[in-house]
Amino acid sequence: MRELKITPIKNGTVIDHIGNGLALEVLRIIGVRELDRDSTVSVALHVRSQKIGWKDIVKVENMELSPRNVNAIALIAPTATIAIIRDFKVQEKRAVDLPDRIGGVLKCPNPSCITNQHEPVESEFEVARRRPVVLRCTYCERLVDEFLPNLA
Amino acid sequence: MGLKGRDLISIRDLSREEIEEILKASRRMIPYAEGQRAGHQLDDRLLVMAFFEPSTRTRLSFETAAQRLGARCVTIADPTASSMRKGESLHDTVRMLSSYGDAIILRHPNEGSGRLAAMASDKPVINAGDGAGQHPSQTLLDLATMQESFGTLSGLRVVLLGDLKYGRTVHSLAHALAVFGAELVLSSPPSLGLPEEVREHLDQMGAKVTEVDQLHRAVRDADVLYVTRIQKERFGDETEYAKVAGSYRIDNAVLAGGKSRMIVMHPLPRTGEIAAEVDGTPHAAYFRQAFLGVPVRMALLSLILTGKAV
Numbered sequence: 138m139r140e141l142k143i144t145p146i147k148n149g150t151v152i153d154h155i156g157n158g159l160a161l162e163v164l165r166i167i168g169v170r171e172l173d174r175d176s177t178v179s180v181a182l183h184v185r186s187q188k189i190g191w192k193d194i195v196k197v198e199n200m201e202l203s204p205r206n207v208n209a210i211a212l213i214a215p216t217a218t219i220a221i222i223r224d225f226k227v228q229e230k231r232a233v234d235l236p237d238r239i240g241g242v243l244k245c246p247n248p249s250c251i252t253n254q255h256e257p258v259e260s261e262f263e264v265a266r267r268r269p270v271v272l273r274c275t276y277c278e279r280l281v282d283e284f285l286p287n288l289a
Numbered sequence: 290m291g292l293k294g295r296d297l298i299s300i301r302d303l304s305r306e307e308i309e310e311i312l313k314a315s316r317r318m319i320p321y322a323e324g325q326r327a328g329h330q331l332d333d334r335l336l337v338m339a340f341f342e343p344s345t346r347t348r349l350s351f352e353t354a355a356q357r358l359g360a361r362c363v364t365i366a367d368p369t370a371s372s373m374r375k376g377e378s379l380h381d382t383v384r385m386l387s388s389y390g391d392a393i394i395l396r397h398p399n400e401g402s403g404r405l406a407a408m409a410s411d412k413p414v415i416n417a418g419d420g421a422g423q424h425p426s427q428t429l430l431d432l433a434t435m436q437e438s439f440g441t442l443s444g445l446r447v448v449l450l451g452d453l454k455y456g457r458t459v460h461s462l463a464h465a466l467a468v469f470g471a472e473l474v475l476s477s478p479p480s481l482g483l484p485e486e487v488r489e490h491l492d493q494m495g496a497k498v499t500e501v502d503q504l505h506r507a508v509r510d511a512d513v514l515y516v517t518r519i520q521k522e523r524f525g526d527e528t529e530y531a532k533v534a535g536s537y538r539i540d541n542a543v544l545a546g547g548k549s550r551m552i553v554m555h556p557l558p559r560t561g562e563i564a565a566e567v568d569g570t571p572h573a574a575y576f577r578q579a580f581l582g583v584p585v586r587m588a589l590l591s592l593i594l595t596g597k598a599v
Contacts, residue, residue, distance in 0.1 A: 249420050251401035256378050258405055271486075276401025277422055278299065280486040 149198040151220040159214045160193030166209040209242045211235045212284040243287045250277040293596030296407040298416045299423040300461045305468050314588035314598030315433050322584040330591045331360035337390035338364040341397045347417050351394050354586035383409040413593050428461040430585040434578040438552050442469035448507045450476050451517035453483040458556045460487050467496035475500045476507040478533045508547040516555045516562050540564035
């Protein structure tokens with residue numbers, strides 16, 4: 138019997154080198170409910186990795202990620218790589234990279250921040266420190282180093 | 290460089306050179322603030338004072354500054370009377386106000402409202418306090434007070450005393466003092482210490498920061514004693530509050546252990562942190578500090594609206 142942990146995909150995105158245990162959060166970011174009806178999502182948890190010890194992998198058929206989703210993944214899974222697959226071939230592969238400003242990905246954890254008051258604005262953060270990542274709210278200047286509970 | 294047409298939302302918006310320019314302009318504004326000279330720098334200008342939270346000192350000192358220089362003001366001083374009660378967003382309110390006046394001075398209960406207003410407005414916005422957030426003109430007048438007393442900011446030993454956790458003015462002031470190379474001494478009840486991220490930021494700036502827990506030791510080598518209000522609502526029970534507040538009370542006996550040129554500052558209003566007997570001593574700088582709010586705001590308004598001070 139052939140052992141096949143995850144099947145190759147024809148078209149779509151492979152998110153590899155996700156930190157151990159974070160695949161479900163990545164799925165939450167991608168928003169599985171909004172997927173194309175013909176998409177299959179494969180998830181591998183706790184896979185041996187030479188680079189980071191143990192990792193998770195997510196493969197999504199017929200979907201390419203929006204820049205906003207890539208930014209959110211960069212925050213919660215900074216070791217992840219993203220490969221775009223077209224016709225079974227890797228078209229493009231890159232590590233996630235955090236831009237200097239990130240809009241709309243996180244809610245400001247300060248309940249009194251103006252971005253949490255029904256104003257017609259999107260939250261925005263700037264990178265205050267890269268390793269480990271600390272963000273500063275552009276509006277209220279609150280520093281944020283916990284991202285999972287604050288995903289928008 | 291150049292402050293004309295700029296917003297002022299956070300003290301971080303200003304470089305050291307820009308702060309120096311404002312402080313220099315503030316000194317030249319003193320005769321105008323005292324009424325010895327009539328100012329015309331802002332003749333024909335109309336300023337919108339949008340105060341969505343109660344404030345006496347800040348609003349009146351901005352209005353005084355504007356009117357001493359010839360500007361007129363329209364004022365929202367009572368948030369309950371405004372359209373915000375009808376559910377209009379701050380964004381829309383500010384956008385509308387910016388089409389009426391030449392600049393907006395904003396006080397609002399939510400942190401980050403100044404930045405939002407600056408984005409919504411095509412006229413300059415000056416943040417006059419956004420919730421527990423920023424209040425840059427307060428920081429500038431604090432610096433002006435120290436500079437007037439000592440001629441310099443660099444190398445001053447400034448004790449920040451009291452509530453360093455929630456005190457709005459303290460975090461911006463600590464940043465600005467670090468920019469100028471002042472030495473910071475922190476003295477607070479354990480539950481009201483400077484937030485870790487602010488401390489870390491100061492360390493990153495290379496600031497010299499020490500902590501002293503006993504008041505008399507903090508006072509000993511201080512040039513400036515910056516006293517803040519310890520608020521009752523931060524404490525669970527009254528006795529604990531009374532104990533802590535009592536141990537940070539400044540009176541003449543405490544000051545006797547300090548340098549003769551040391552000044553005592555307070556953003557006011559005070560509620561018992563400084564005994565009335567201190568008022569008559571040369572140490573008391575808090576009323577001068579409140580006055581300097583006027584020339585500092587004159588300088589700000591003039592530089593932002595016209596690009597020059599006098």
